[in-house]
Every structure is written in structure tokens, then in C-alpha cells.
Amino acid sequence: xxxxxxxxxxxxxxxxxxxxxxxxxxxxxxxxxxxxxxxxxxxxxxxxxxxxxxxxxxxxxxxxxxxxxxxxxxxxxxxxxxxxxxxxxxxxxxxxxxxxxxxxxxxxxxxxxxxxxxxxxxxxxxxxxxxxxxxxxxxxxxxxxxxxxxxxxxxxxxxxxxxxxxxxxxxxxxxxxxxxxxxxxxxxxxxxxxxxxxxxxxxxxxxxxxxxxxxxxxxxxxxxxxxxxxxxxxxxxxxxxxxxxxxxxxxxxxxxxxxxxxxxxxxxxxxxxxxxxxxxxxxxxxxxxxxxxxxxxxxxxxxxxxxxxxxxxxxxxxxxxxxxxxxxxxxxxxxxxx
Amino acid sequence: xxxxxxxxxxxxxxxxxxxxxxxxxxxxxxxxxxxxxxxxxxxxxxxxxxxxxxxxxxxxxxxxxxxxxxxxxxxxxxxxxxxxxxxxxxxxxxxxxxxxxxxxxxxxxxxxxxxxxxxxxxxxxxxxxxxxxxxxxxxxxxxxxxxxxxxxxxxxxxxxxxxxxxxxxxxxxxxxxxxxxxxxxxxxxxxxxxxxxxxxxxxxxxxxxxxxxxxxxxxxxxxxxxxxxxxxxxxxxxxxxxxxxxxxxxxxxxxxxxxxxxxxxxxxxxxxxxxxxxxxxxxxxxxx
Numbered sequence: 001x002x003x004x005x006x007x008x009x010x011x012x013x014x015x016x017x018x019x020x021x022x023x024x025x026x027x028x029x030x031x032x033x034x035x036x037x038x039x040x041x042x043x044x045x046x047x048x049x050x051x052x053x054x055x056x057x058x059x060x061x062x063x064x065x066x067x068x069x070x071x072x073x074x075x076x077x078x079x080x081x082x083x084x085x086x087x088x089x090x091x092x093x094x095x096x097x098x099x100x101x102x103x104x105x106x107x108x109x110x111x112x113x114x115x116x117x118x119x120x121x122x123x124x125x126x127x128x129x130x131x132x133x134x135x136x137x138x139x140x141x142x143x144x145x146x147x148x149x150x151x152x153x154x155x156x157x158x159x160x161x162x163x164x165x166x167x168x169x170x171x172x173x174x175x176x177x178x179x180x181x182x183x184x185x186x187x188x189x190x191x192x193x194x195x196x197x198x199x200x201x202x203x204x205x206x207x208x209x210x211x212x213x214x215x216x217x218x219x220x221x222x223x224x225x226x227x228x229x230x231x232x233x234x235x236x237x238x239x240x241x242x243x244x245x246x247x248x249x250x251x252x253x254x255x256x257x258x259x260x261x262x263x264x265x266x267x268x269x270x271x272x273x274x275x276x277x278x279x280x281x282x283x284x285x286x287x288x289x290x291x292x293x294x295x296x297x298x299x300x301x302x303x304x305x306x307x308x309x310x311x312x313x314x315x316x317x318x319x320x321x322x323x324x325x326x327x328x329x330x331x332x333x334x335x336x337x338x
Numbered sequence: 339x340x341x342x343x344x345x346x347x348x349x350x351x352x353x354x355x356x357x358x359x360x361x362x363x364x365x366x367x368x369x370x371x372x373x374x375x376x377x378x379x380x381x382x383x384x385x386x387x388x389x390x391x392x393x394x395x396x397x398x399x400x401x402x403x404x405x406x407x408x409x410x411x412x413x414x415x416x417x418x419x420x421x422x423x424x425x426x427x428x429x430x431x432x433x434x435x436x437x438x439x440x441x442x443x444x445x446x447x448x449x450x451x452x453x454x455x456x457x458x459x460x461x462x463x464x465x466x467x468x469x470x471x472x473x474x475x476x477x478x479x480x481x482x483x484x485x486x487x488x489x490x491x492x493x494x495x496x497x498x499x500x501x502x503x504x505x506x507x508x509x510x511x512x513x514x515x516x517x518x519x520x521x522x523x524x525x526x527x528x529x530x531x532x533x534x535x536x537x538x539x540x541x542x543x544x545x546x547x548x549x550x551x552x553x554x555x556x557x558x559x560x561x562x563x564x565x566x567x568x569x570x571x572x573x574x575x576x577x578x579x580x581x582x583x584x585x586x587x588x589x590x591x592x593x594x595x596x597x598x599x600x601x602x603x604x605x606x607x608x609x610x611x612x613x614x615x616x617x618x619x620x621x622x623x624x625x626x
Contacts, residue, residue: 062429066427066429068428068429068432115610115611118610118611118614119610119614120428121428121429121432122365122371122428122432122569123565123610123614125371125432126561126565126606126610127606127607127610129558129561129603130562130603130604130606130607131607133599133600133603134600134603134604134607137596137599137600140596141596250558251440254436254440257433257436258437261433301443301444301445301447301448301452301551302444302448304440304441304443304444304447305440305441305444305445305448307437307440308437308438308439308440308441308442308443308444309437309441310437311433311434311436311437311440312419312434312437312438312441315423315430315433315434315437316419316422316423316434319426319430
């Protein structure tokens with residue numbers, strides 16, 4: 001059993017050097033699979049990457065800081081609509097619209113995050129839920145800008161004259177965005193910022209006593225989380241090329257929560273695992289339909305029921321998610337036969 | 339016109355208030371928030387519907403049977419889902435009840451279909467005239483039933499041993515445990531009562547609104563009611579519900595129509611910013 005013996009080792013991006021090799025292999029496989037695996041496989045990979053960005057963003061808020069948000073779909077909507085409006089109506093290039101939509105969501109996230117100093121637990125959950133409803137209603141009513149209930153079309157992005165007009169091509173955009181998000185999140189969280197957030201989650205009073213500025217760090221956590229989610233929204237808009245409020249409902253906010261609970265709260269790796277699992281879940285259900293009894297095979301509520309049951313089972317039986325399970329198995333293996 | 343809007347707002351507000359009462363009862367006793375309270379209401383309405391239209395049980399008997407079934411459901415849910423999480427954080431309990439609400443809605447859809455069903459009208463339908471105002475008798479019944487239920491709960495909490503032990507363990511679980519009150523049983527009781535209150539809400543809302551597996555979304559409108567009244571105040575829940583119901587209907591008249599749907603949430607956000615503990619709620623300092 002080898003343990004981390006120094007601080008510098010604890011804060012490394014990977015605790016062991018050979019893991020970079022695994023990462024390189026994974027990237028190579030992703031590149032080959034996305035280009036050669038067909039259109040649908042590339043589409044699913046794009047979706048997984050976008051969901052992973054959201055899961056990382058939400059995990060910073062809920063997993064690391066302990067603040068729950070039931071309104072993250074609204075941040076995604078803000079990012080998606082900002083990007084679509086900028087590129088279609090104002091002809092802003094995509095490479096500029098993407099960071100602007102992140103910044104826009106981040107600004108709104110900061111404003112929403114300010115009252116979170118006063119609100120905790122259920123009150124914050126309710127406030128963010130209300131925020132989500134209000135954003136949806138504004139999008140529906142602000143017809144001249146957002147297209148109202150009919151939705152809004154987006155264009156495939158063009159960078160330096162090259163148009164990313166198919167899923168395998170778009171893969172490069174989501175892939176590099178995800179790499180940037182993962183790298184920046186890991187780097188932020190392994191330093192002072194991440195330690196402060198974890199301290200707030202574990203005990204606000206203790207954190208404050210140690211000199212952590214509660215309001216500032218909570219607002220920052222909200223902002224960062226919203227920036228990532230806004231970026232994901234922008235990427236999503238240019239992936240599916242048509243957005244409407246139906247893509248950003250309370251159920252979507254809940255599905256983001258399911259992702260981080262299933263993957264593992266307070267872990268970047270867990271966010272990735274959860275996003276992969278939840279994005280693949282409809283495929284898994286479709287695949288396993290043949291083995292289900294006929295009575296429930298074709299009911300419309302099947303997927304929702306599976307979501308709900310998975311969420312309950314994980315919270316009760318495996319609160320640390322897939323990541324915790326993986327750590328448990330790995331440690332058991334290393335300690336074997338102890 | 340305005341008086342009628344106020345009365346229908348009052349009736350709808352009573353329904354919000356009853357759902358909010360379900361939240362408040364559980365929150366007061368166990369500091370748990372049940373996101374599935376709206377779904378408990380939906381289950382109550384569907385059970386009553388099944389008993390009345392399919393099994394042809396008379397209304398009053400069906401009402402009582404529904405209360406018993408929903409009470410048992412509350413006890414089972416508490417035992418299976420909430421008790422394993424007694425010492426867990428608020429976040430995990432919120433997530434479990436969100437999971438429960440999704441699951442209940444999906445199962446209700448599987449069992450009772452996704453169509454909107456016609457709930458048999460239990461009360462006479464001819465409009466009555468009181469002081470020059472014409473209204474449907476159902477609204478009066480809703481208000482009367484709510485008032486009666488709140489009175490009943492008040493008497494229960496004030497004068498019965500069980501009610502007092504419920505209050506005691508809400509205030510201080512350890513002390514009441516030492517006084518010989520089974521806190522576990524109290525928690526189960528709370529969920530049972532909250533399930534029954536939800537069932538009552540479902541049975542009275544189904545005739546005025548609609549009977550559909552998505553009616554649990556009405557429960558989301560009850561959150562503003564509970565917040566405005568104060569999350570740990572029983573009269574506050576009803577008052578909050580009535581405020582939401584009436585102001586929503588008035589907003590429908592005086593403000594652009596679309597504003598009606600989000601008006602409750604706007605009020606809730608304002609209350610959360612100005613006075614998070616609500617009108618009747620008390621602010622509790624948390625010990626470190």
C-alpha cells in the first residue's frame with residue numbers, strides 16, 4: 001500500500017506519473033473512435049463532453065462547496081441563448097461568442113450567488129429553482145430577442161474559415177473545451193481556492209474562523225460553476241443547432257444533480273464518470289429493453305423511473321458514487337489479502 | 339368579478355396551503371424537506387379516483403380509505419428512504435426526495451396512464467349565490483375542508499398525548515427520547531400525517547384542477563407558500579398558501595397574463611431576500 005507522503009504529491013494532477021500514459025491512450029482512442037465510429041457515436045461523444053463540463057461545474061458548487069442548485073439548466077440556457085443570439089443575429093464569430101456566453105452566465109451566476117451567503121440548504125435549493133422558472137419564463141416572453149416558445153436556430157461554428165458542420169468535426173471543439181475545463185478546474189481546486197471551498201462545505205464556522213471569506217468564496221463558486229455551465233450551453237446550442245426552453249427545464253437541472261451524485265460528489269473524476277453514465281443511460285435502457293417484461297418495456301415513464309430509482313439508490317447505498325466505489329475496490333485490491 | 343377571483347384564489351390557496359402543510363409538518367419534526375409532497379397529493383387523488391370510479395366505493399368511505407392508504411405510504415417511505423439518512427446532510431435528503439418524486443410520477447403514469455382523467459364531482463355542481471356573488475359550491479367546500487382540517491390538526495397537537503409528543507420531539511429529540519417518547523415512531527407518525535394531508539389536498543384539488551400524473555407540479559407552487567408563511571409554522575403554511583393563491587389570481591387581472599405563472603416564485607425570492615424565515619417562522623441559530 002503506498003500512501004501520499006507529501007503535500008506536493010497530494011496536489012499533483014495525477015498522483016502517479018504513469019497515469020499520464022493512460023490518459024494519452026484514452027485520448028488516442030477518443031480521437032480514433034469519434035472520427036471512425038460513425039455520426040451517431042460522435043454525437044454521443046459530443047453530448048458526453050458537454051454534460052461532463054456541466055457536471056464539473058455543478059460539482060464545484062454542490063460537491064465541493066456544499067451549495068445545492070436546482071437551477072443549473074437556467075445557466076445553461078443563458079449560455080446557449082447568448083451564443084445563438086450573438087452568432088446568428090449579430091454575426092459575432094463563434095470563438096468570441098463561446099467565452100462571452102460563459103462570461104454572461106458567470107455574471108448572472110455571481111448575482112444569483114450573492115444572496116447565497118444568507119441562504120443555505122433547502123432555501124438555496126428553492127431560490128435556485130425559482131430562478132430557473134423565472135429564466136424560462138423570460139425566455140418565452142422576450143419574443144423579439146429569444147424567439148419565444150418557438151425556439152431559436154443556431155449555426156454550425158466556423159473558425160478560420162473551417163466550418164465544423166458535422167458531429168465528428170464538432171468533436172474537436174467539445175474535446176478541446178472539455179480539456180480546458182478539466183485542466184482549469186483541477187488546477188483551481190487543488191490550490192487555495194479548492195481548499196477554501198471544501199472548508200466551507202465541511203463547516204462554515206470553522207472555515208470563517210480560519211480566515212476564509214465566506215461570501216466571496218461562495219459567490220466565486222457560483223460564478224465559476226455558472227461559467228462552465230454557460231460554456232456547455234453554448235457548445236450545446238451549436239451542437240444541436242436548435243434550442244428552445246424545453247431543453248432547459250427543472251428536469252434537466254435534476255438530471256445534472258443525478259450525474260454528480262451517481263459519479264461522486266466532490267470529485268472531478270466522479271463528474272466525468274457520472275456524466276458518461278447518465279448520457280449513456282438512454283442507450284443502456286434502449287439496449288436492455290429486449291430483456292424487460294413486456295408490461296413495462298414500452299411505457300413512457302420507464303426512463304424517468306430508472307432515473308429516480310438510480311438517484312435514490314445511490315444516495316442511500318453508495319453516497320460517494322461510482323468514484324467512491326472505484327476507490328474502495330482499488331484500495332481493497334492493493335491491500336489484498338489484508 | 340374581483341370577488342370571484344378572490345374566492346377562487348382563496349380555494350386554490352387552500353390547496354397550496356395543504357400541500358405546504360405537508361412540507362411544514364415533516365420539516366418541523368425532522369428538518370427534512372420532502373420534494374415529493376406534490377406527488378403524495380397526486381397519489382392520493384389517483385387512489386381516490388380508483389376507489390370511486392372503478393371499485394364504486396361511496397365517496398365518504400373512499401375518502402377515509404384513501405387517507406389510510408396514503409398514511410401507510412408515508413410510513414413506508416419514511417422507513418425505507420428517510421431513516422437510513424438520519425445523520426446525512428440536507429443535500430442528500432433533498433436528492434432522495436427528488437428521486438422519489440420522479441419515481442412516483444413515472445409509476446403513476448405507468449399505472450394510471452398519462453391522460454387527464456375526469457375526477458367524479460363529489461359535491462353538487464349548481465352554482466350558489468351568496469351576497470350577490472355567484473360561485474361554484476366546490477370552492478366553498480375546499481375552504482371548509484381546509485379550515486376543518488387545520489382545526490383538527492390544531493386540536494390534535496394541543497390536546498392529545500401523541501400530538502404533544504410530536505411537538506416535544508420536534509423541539510428536542512434527545513430530551514423527548516429521555517422522557518420515554520419513541521422518536522422513531524414520532525417520525526413515522528409525522529410522515530403518515532403528512533401523507534394524509536397530501537391525500538386530502540389531492541382529493542379536493544382534483545375536481546377543480548385536473549387529474550393527471552403531472553399534477554404533482556402543483557406541489558412546486560406550494561414551496562413559495564411554505565416559504566412565505568415560514569417553513570416551521572403550521573398556520574403560516576395555510577396563510578402563505580392563501581396569500582399565493584389570491585395574489586396569483588389578482589396578478590392575472592392587473593398584470594400581464596404570463597406573469598401569473600411566475601408571480602409566486604417572484605414573491606418567494608423577495609421573501610427569501612428580505613426575511614428568509616417567513617412571516618410566522620422563527621429564526622433558529624445553529625450550534626457549531
